[in-house]
Amino acid sequence: MIELAKTSITIASPINVVFKYVSNMENYKHWFPGVVEIKSENNLPHGVVGKKYVETLSLPSGDTELVIEVDQCDINHLFLTKGDLIGVLPQMTVMFSVNNTKSCHMSLQYYSRCPELTETSDIIIALREDLIVRAKNGVAKLKVILESMG
Numbered sequence: 001m002i003e004l005a006k007t008s009i010t011i012a013s014p015i016n017v018v019f020k021y022v023s024n025m026e027n028y029k030h031w032f033p034g035v036v037e038i039k040s041e042n043n044l045p046h047g048v049v050g051k052k053y054v055e056t057l058s059l060p061s062g063d064t065e066l067v068i069e070v071d072q073c074d075i076n077h078l079f080l081t082k083g084d085l086i087g088v089l090p091q092m093t094v095m096f097s098v099n100n101t102k103s104c105h106m107s108l109q110y111y112s113r114c115p116e117l118t119e120t121s122d123i124i125i126a127l128r129e130d131l132i133v134r135a136k137n138g139v140a141k142l143k144v145i146l147e148s149m150g
Contacts (some may be wrong), residue, residue, distance in 0.1 A: 001091065001111045004021075005131035008107040009139040013146040015104040017077045019096050021146060022106070023047035025068060027054075030144040031133045034058045046074050051126055054082070060130075068089075075095075082113065087123065088114035108135055 011018050021027055024046035028036040034057055042053035051070040056063055064085070072080040076096055081088040091111040101106050110131050117124055 001113055002117060002119060004090075004112055004124070005112040005135040006107070006109045007096065007132070007135045007139055008105065010099055010103055010105050010142055011104045011113075011143045011146050013149070014102060015076045015096055015098050015131050018104040018146055019107060020047070020080070022094055022096075022142070023070075023073065023079045025051075025053045025070075027056070028053075031145055032138040033141075036063055040115070041067060047075070049073055052106070057085075068092075087113065087114060107137065109137055110135065 024077070025038055026040065026046070028038050036056040036058050038055040040046075041054050042050075045068065047119050049070050049072065053068045054065055055068050056065050066083045066085040068081045068083045070079070071082045071091075072078055078096070079094040081092045083092075089112060091113050093107075093109045093111070095107040096111075097105045106140040112124060
């Protein structure tokens with residue numbers, strides 16, 4: 001796997017509130033830049049392994065659709081999804097930890113699982129530049145959303 005972006009933030013909201021919001025991927029469009037739409041693909045509850053979503057993502061080449069599936073979920077600790085975007089095979093890993101009873105530290109990482117790519121592949125370099133900015137802006141927006149709910 002190749003790391004594409006990594007960022008973290010402390011949110012003044014209880015860990016269970018942050019986890020519940022983030023693990024409902026239908027909320028992703030509200031906080032992550034470039035997500036045009038995301039909707040449930042099956043009837044499993046949010047945050048359950050096997051839950052699938054169809055995401056419409058805005059890319060420089062135009063909008064594209066991909067299926068995202070929850071691959072791992074450990075409530076209030078880990079939320080991991082894998083996407084089927086050909087040529088990238090993205091993975092999102094979100095880790096949560098308690099700062100204190102009223103705040104949560106969240107780490108967000110994106111990876112490519114595509115075995116044909118290397119650290120120096122043009123698409124990896126371009127994705128890194130784009131995703132680092134999106135990830136930092138996304139967690140900042142998430143912080144504003146969640147802290148305003150409290």
